[in-house]
Amino acid sequence: MPYTKEERKEYMIEYRIKNKEKLKKQTNEYYIKNQEFYKKYRQSDKSKKSNRISKWKEQGILCFNFDLLYDIVLSTTNCEFCQVELTTGRYNTSTTKMLDHDHSIKDKFNVRGVLCNSCNIKDVLK
Numbered sequence: 001m002p003y004t005k006e007e008r009k010e011y012m013i014e015y016r017i018k019n020k021e022k023l024k025k026q027t028n029e030y031y032i033k034n035q036e037f038y039k040k041y042r043q044s045d046k047s048k049k050s051n052r053i054s055k056w057k058e059q060g061i062l063c064f065n066f067d068l069l070y071d072i073v074l075s076t077t078n079c080e081f082c083q084v085e086l087t088t089g090r091y092n093t094s095t096t097k098m099l100d101h102d103h104s105i106k107d108k109f110n111v112r113g114v115l116c117n118s119c120n121i122k123d124v125l126k
Helices: 005-018 020-042 045-059 066-075 117-122
Strands: 097-101 111-116
Touching (some): 005 020, 020 045
């Protein structure tokens, strides 16, 4: 190896000073390229499914087949208790679709059903 560790470090510092603009341009191009890729990915169905399943796992939902559960939740159109038509969205309105689960069950399937936010808050399937 032609350089010692200290010599290599000094060389890299000098290189970065001399080529500051070139490195900055390369870095910006890299981040712009990756931002476009991730923006497209976040809008894809695969990303939405992955994010939803990850959130369920964080919330303590247990299931043997999360892919099947995701398909069931996606296809459910009415609350399983009050039969109101469900909506999807980021904000918890009274008709927002929710996945109800039992917090006391820690070792097996704990999903009780797909409910509207109102029924989920009232814990009607308890």
